[in-house]
Amino acid sequence: MLLDRTTTQPSLISLFSSTSSNPTLLAHLEAAKDSNESFISLLDDGTDERETLLAWNGSSQADLQARSASLVAQRDSAGTALQHLRGQVLHLQAPDCRTTYIRFGSLDKGKCKEDGLGVHLPVVHFQLKELGQEMYLDIAVVDDKDEMTVVRCSTWQPEVELLPATDSYPRLLYLPLHLPSSNTTTPILTRWSTLSLPLHTLLSSTGLRFKAVVGVEVHATCRLRRYWFTEEGMSAEVDEAMVKRGMMREMALYAAD
Template identity: 35%
Template sequence: MFSSLIQPSIVSLFSSTNTDPLALFSAHTDSQLPSDSFIHLLNDSKPEPAPDCPASLISPAPVSTNVEEKGYSLCQTVLHIQSPTIRTTYIRCPPGGSTEHLGLKHPWMHIQVRDMGREWSFEVGVVDKGERQGVIRCSTFQQNPGLTLSNPPLLHLPLSFPSSSPHKLTTWSTVVLNLASLLAHFTSPSLLEPAYERSQAGGQSGSIVSLPNGPYSHVSYVKVYATCRLRRIWFSEAGSGQRIPWEMHLYATE
């Protein structure tokens, strides 16, 4: 999608306040759960407009042990992604079914998300200079880093939001990944050995999996699962220290 274009130092892939936020994405929900599985744009502080019936919104996670304390909300439109079945409810760029790579060459990924007190996951496809592909998935339900020798191989990492605290002001966070540094974990001995053992136990000893092990090249796709509220996804040449435009910051209601 973007590989042939000149790419600035910061590229915003998703912004919930755009006229058509999902223009580059496909959206998928669980048709068997119409009241619980849906994707909907709403104002984070209201929340309005309400989704169509029979969809039923859940509330964000509390900021402290007092369940009534929801913390600061954003005075902006955000994307609400909700479902008890994570793998069937998600947005994806490029759209599902496309063989085209996203083609963004930036090594840093940033995602602004609100903790809804439910399990949540997102993943990003990465490609090295040798065109070897891998998938990095981050999940709140994952306990330890794990590697699955699938095609493409999957690096599954644990993810946790800041815990509830009297000093916590909001359940909004910005998750930052250094994709280039994470490529090395696909060939980490501590992950490879148990991955091979599981593969052999599953009768896949004869299969050959090409693991990314060269310098980072680009992102092939991005996929964000339920359950969360999403404000923005962007890629940059530097990490959290890079100066970003004012509109990429989080602004709470007064």
């Protein structure tokens, strides 16, 4: 439910942590219904072991073998030279990135008041791993007139573009998404990175005033460790001191190991 502007919220809100006890409890998971290679699972980033399959529409032994083979092929194509994380992450994989995603809240402009997140913190952070395939993020926000804009960051978008709303879809602010890749001349240690989006600044550049985030979708193919919201100028990481002050360890945010 969309929270009232007067509702007091903490200066940091974490909506997803892959290391928590039930990280997708409040999420909607969707995998393509016509592809046995489209799935979402929790697994160890370094080894792909200890996998828990969360969303998949296959049923036969042949489907299972095809899914397993697609995971192996994806890992082989990514290579092993770069460093991994130690621990559980969310893996989203699909031949068509539009079909497979994890969603919190609502991106439906007709339902955002009832089903939206209502997070008033203006900066959203993602810990993501690029896997050499197309992927994108959608963040649905409402302005001070309660009109929705979807901020979409995709790996194939060449430049910033603002598309007007239609009867069926909200306004779309399209942004290029550049993540670390092994296919570059600049040396990197890992494909993991932290992406921070100042939503209030992005909206103000189009003449709009940020009010709240109502929905977030992360689409295949990528790996997700955490995403969270902060105030402007606040550190993108949560340190050990926050745990000592009483924050649940599974909700604390740490830099990559």
